Amino acid sequence: MPTSASNVVLIAGGVGGARMAEGLARALPAGALTVIANVGDDDDFYGLRVCPDIDTLIYTLSDRIDRKQGWGVADDTVRALDVLRTLAAPTWMKLGDADFGLHIWRSWQLAAGNSLTQITQEAAKRLGARARILPASDDPIRTKLRTADGWMDFQPWFVGRRCEPEVLELRYDGAEKAKASTEALAAIEAAELIVFAPSNPLLSIEPILGIDGFRSAITASRALRIGVSPLIGGKAVKGPLARLLTGLGIETTTTGVAERYNGLLDGFAIDTQDLVETDDLQERGLSVLPTDILMRNPEDAERLAVEILTWAAALQGHCERAAS
Numbered sequence: 613m614p615t616s617a618s619n620v621v622l623i624a625g626g627v628g629g630a631r632m633a634e635g636l637a638r639a640l641p642a643g644a645l646t647v648i649a650n651v652g653d654d655d656d657f658y659g660l661r662v663c664p665d666i667d668t669l670i671y672t673l674s675d676r677i678d679r680k681q682g683w684g685v686a687d688d689t690v691r692a693l694d695v696l697r698t699l700a701a702p703t704w705m706k707l708g709d710a711d712f713g714l715h716i717w718r719s720w721q722l723a724a725g726n727s728l729t730q731i732t733q734e735a736a737k738r739l740g741a742r743a744r745i746l747p748a749s750d751d752p753i754r755t756k757l758r759t760a761d762g763w764m765d766f767q768p769w770f771v772g773r774r775c776e777p778e779v780l781e782l783r784y785d786g787a788e789k790a791k792a793s794t795e796a797l798a799a800i801e802a803a804e805l806i807v808f809a810p811s812n813p814l815l816s817i818e819p820i821l822g823i824d825g826f827r828s829a830i831t832a833s834r835a836l837r838i839g840v841s842p843l844i845g846g847k848a849v850k851g852p853l854a855r856l857l858t859g860l861g862i863e864t865t866t867t868g869v870a871e872r873y874n875g876l877l878d879g880f881a882i883d884t885q886d887l888v889e890t891d892d893l894q895e896r897g898l899s900v901l902p903t904d905i906l907m908r909n910p911e912d913a914e915r916l917a918v919e920i921l922t923w924a925a926a927l928q929g930h931c932e933r934a935a936s
């Protein structure tokens with residue numbers, strides 16, 4: 613019953629977002645899932661456009677992903693990167709040979725005048741991704757971080773400096789001027805359930821919410837809106853979230869994360885290790901699903917997705933009864 617939902621939107625970025633997308637895609641009927649992807653991590657390397665969050669989604673949803681890393685193509689080789697290193701080009705971003713193929717094709721298609729939305733949908737279809745993937749915008753949005761060394765671009769900070777420089781401030785260049793994807797806004801309008809993936813709220817979700825039109829579309833939507841915590845026992849499942857939150861003076865708790873989505877959520881799925889926060893979350897008007905939220909493998913992701921869908925169906929039934 614719950615897995616029969618026909619219109620689910622996932623707002624996602626990073627590895628956590630892709631794992632949640634995989635779980636939902638496995639749990640839902642074909643065609644039911646649309647993923648709205650962060651483009652704030654995008655960057656250009658050797659003249660090629662690289663969209664890590666979109667690509668991680670495509671590779672995960674088509675079983676091509678390097679599961680150990682969580683990004684890139686499984687068993688990829690680095691011969692192109694070896695040549696670039698010999699030619700004295702910077703090679704700190706590990707772009708594999710198969711991965712390069714997608715970046716070459718995307719850059720070629722962009723130069724031919726196609727939009728990132730068209731290109732992403734075409735790539736997802738041709739590579740066999742089991743969900744619709746939409747970039748949040750066709751316009752460039754770039755996450756920038758202010759550190760003691762000055763403002764840095766995202767990938768040089770995340771990969772090049774391994775997230776070491778402490779972040780004092782964040783901004784999403786281009787977000788204010790960017791036009792939200794019309795396809796993404798239409799998907800939100802048609803959705804019966806919107807899920808905020810257990811992605812980094814500051815690096816993956818807020819660059820999307822910063823685009824004019826997204827917050828209001830989510831607020832206006834009749835869909836049930838569920839967040840999934842990216843923290844377990846106050847620690848980030850992956851990546852620099854905990855340090856980032858602390859550095860910016862934000863509470864490293866699920867409540868601290870839920871507050872970032874202020875007014876956008878009806879419910880929050882948290883790990884049983886964070887059960888003590890249930891009252892705090894409920895006081896903020898949120899229904900709470902405590903469960904095991906760690907997605908170690910596709911089976912875990914599917915189990916979590918089924919739990920979320922079952923819970924959402926029950927909440928929806930409850931809301932409809934309360935309204936009638």
Ligand code: FO1
Binds near residue numbers: 653663665684707770
């Ligand atoms: N992450 C790393 O930690 N090191 C890398 O060398 C690296 C290369 C890379 C290449 C293509 C791609 O799509 C992703 C890549 N990532 C790498 C991951 C990426 O930096 C992050 O997943 C996201 O941008 C954060 O959400």
